[in-house]
Amino acid sequence: MTRNAKLWGGRFDKCTDELVEGFSASISFDRRLYRQDIAGSIAHCRMLAKQGIIGEDESTQIVVGLEAILAEIEDGTFDFKVEYEDIHMNVEAALREKVGAVAGKLHTARSRNDQVALDMRMYVKEAIDRIVVQLRTFQTTLLRLAHTHVDVVMPGYTHLQRAQPVLLAHHFLAYFEMLQRDIARFRDCYRRTDVMPLGSGALAGVTLPIDRSYLARELGFAEISRNSMDAVADRDFVVEFVAASSIAMMHLSRLAEEVVLWSSAEFNFVELDDAYATGSSIMPQKKNPDVAELVRGKTGRVYGHLISLLTTLKSLPLAYNKDMQEDKEGLFDTIDTLLVSLEVFCCMLATMKVNCRLMGKVAAENYVLATDVADYLARKGMPFREAHAVVGRLVRHGIDLGKPLSDLALSDYRAQSPLFDKDIFDITIHSSVAARDVPGGTAPDQVRAALAEATRIVSEEP
Numbered sequence: 001m002t003r004n005a006k007l008w009g010g011r012f013d014k015c016t017d018e019l020v021e022g023f024s025a026s027i028s029f030d031r032r033l034y035r036q037d038i039a040g041s042i043a044h045c046r047m048l049a050k051q052g053i054i055g056e057d058e059s060t061q062i063v064v065g066l067e068a069i070l071a072e073i074e075d076g077t078f079d080f081k082v083e084y085e086d087i088h089m090n091v092e093a094a095l096r097e098k099v100g101a102v103a104g105k106l107h108t109a110r111s112r113n114d115q116v117a118l119d120m121r122m123y124v125k126e127a128i129d130r131i132v133v134q135l136r137t138f139q140t141t142l143l144r145l146a147h148t149h150v151d152v153v154m155p156g157y158t159h160l161q162r163a164q165p166v167l168l169a170h171h172f173l174a175y176f177e178m179l180q181r182d183i184a185r186f187r188d189c190y191r192r193t194d195v196m197p198l199g200s201g202a203l204a205g206v207t208l209p210i211d212r213s214y215l216a217r218e219l220g221f222a223e224i225s226r227n228s229m230d231a232v233a234d235r236d237f238v239v240e241f242v243a244a245s246s247i248a249m250m251h252l253s254r255l256a257e258e259v260v261l262w263s264s265a266e267f268n269f270v271e272l273d274d275a276y277a278t279g280s281s282i283m284p285q286k287k288n289p290d291v292a293e294l295v296r297g298k299t300g301r302v303y304g305h306l307i308s309l310l311t312t313l314k315s316l317p318l319a320y321n322k323d324m325q326e327d328k329e330g331l332f333d334t335i336d337t338l339l340v341s342l343e344v345f346c347c348m349l350a351t352m353k354v355n356c357r358l359m360g361k362v363a364a365e366n367y368v369l370a371t372d373v374a375d376y377l378a379r380k381g382m383p384f385r386e387a388h389a390v391v392g393r394l395v396r397h398g399i400d401l402g403k404p405l406s407d408l409a410l411s412d413y414r415a416q417s418p419l420f421d422k423d424i425f426d427i428t429i430h431s432s433v434a435a436r437d438v439p440g441g442t443a444p445d446q447v448r449a450a451l452a453e454a455t456r457i458v459s460e461e462p
């Protein structure tokens with residue numbers, strides 16, 4: 001007597017405890033895989049018919065049924081059931097209701113273990129495509145900002161102390177580079193995700209004469225997996241994806257931190273558009289950079305998913321283990337978080353106003369030209385270390401008098417070194433940036449060239 005009506009219930013004498021049923025079910029979240037799951041099943045079914053493993057008419061019945069299920073899920077009329085545990089068995093159970101016993105042939109030469117591996121790979125590949133598009137859009141926004149502010153000089157920082165003047169465009173282009181690496185990382189991850197696992201069965205392969213290469217072609221995969229045990233146990237591609245996402249979020253978070261600082265009264269470098277800022281429920285004067293703060297905050301949550309996934313996989317014996325079901329919520333949340341962060345942050349940046357005049361003014365303060373003065377002496381033959389000490393004393397003198405270097409007298413300079421001449425007063429923030437005329441430097445010509453190259457990359461590279 002079979003008292004367990006599950007698809008796998010044959011050897012069970014009892015029904016599953018309700019608590020266990022709820023505990024082990026993943027349908028509340030893995031329903032997001034429905035499109036990939038059905039596409040995989042349709043390809044699998046066609047392959048079974050092509051190989052003569054099932055009949056053509058049976059295949060047609062199954063495919064029609066699967067397409068009807070897809071339509072129901074899409075228009076919201078499909079009834080997902082916890083008792084069917086996951087997306088795979090929900091679809092199969094619905095298929096049986098629609099087309100009857102022939103539905104049972106769909107799972108021939110297949111296991112949920114290779115099925116879920118397939119679904120996850122398809123899902124991650126699509127996510128990467130969407131993320132790369134968003135990263136490109138973000139880069140385009142950065143390029144527009146760089147282009148609009150190509151002549152604006154700002155103080156560059158190290159240790160968050162004013163260090164040397166740089167072009168604001170150079171600063172924006174630094175983030176362009178980070179995102180360029182992010183795109184490369186996602187593309188690299190794509191290559192390893194683009195491997196078709198069906199045919200691995202539960203872990204050892206399958207006994208029927210299936211055609212794996214046909215499946216790979218039908219489902220748009222570049223290759224098929226080479227080891228069935230690895231194929232069902234491997235979630236490296238999810239780890240890599242979440243790691244690449246963590247790094248991308250880290251980049252956004254660094255820019256977010258700058259927007260938070262820059263929009264403070266202390267910096268006053270930028271003003272956020274009203275549409276992308278929020279107020280305070282008690283302090284009427286407040287305008288808060290919530291979007292930037294939230295992007296910064298959500299970065300932690302994506303890191304959390306990475307650590308949680310690595311910890312889940314750590315020590316798992318081959319091959320599939322149910323622990324691996326825990327890969328999904330973190331993955332989905334990572335995709336959602338990264339996509340929405342990219343989108344909203346981009347809009348916020350595009351509408352932000354830069355206080356160019358103030359940036360230029362403070363770019364000259366706090367002795368930021370000291371390095372240029374030391375370089376001046378080095379050009380006249382003084383060893384740089386000595387020049388550093390000389391200018392250090394000059395700065396000290398300026399601080400004591402409460403004057404910037406430009407307000408010191410030539411005699412003050414000469415008191416430190418006879419190499420100084422009146423052309424020392426030609427050093428300005430503009431000469432300072434222009435002097436950094438090396439590839440990758442902040443000189444306007446270099447930045448313009450970098451901007452042109454970045455624009456070419458965005459328009460020519462997919």
Ligand code: ARG
Pocket residue numbers: 026030086112113116320322324325326
């Ligand atoms: N819901 C499962 C998961 O996400 C599908 C695979 C189940 N396989 C199994 N042998 N129970 O991992």
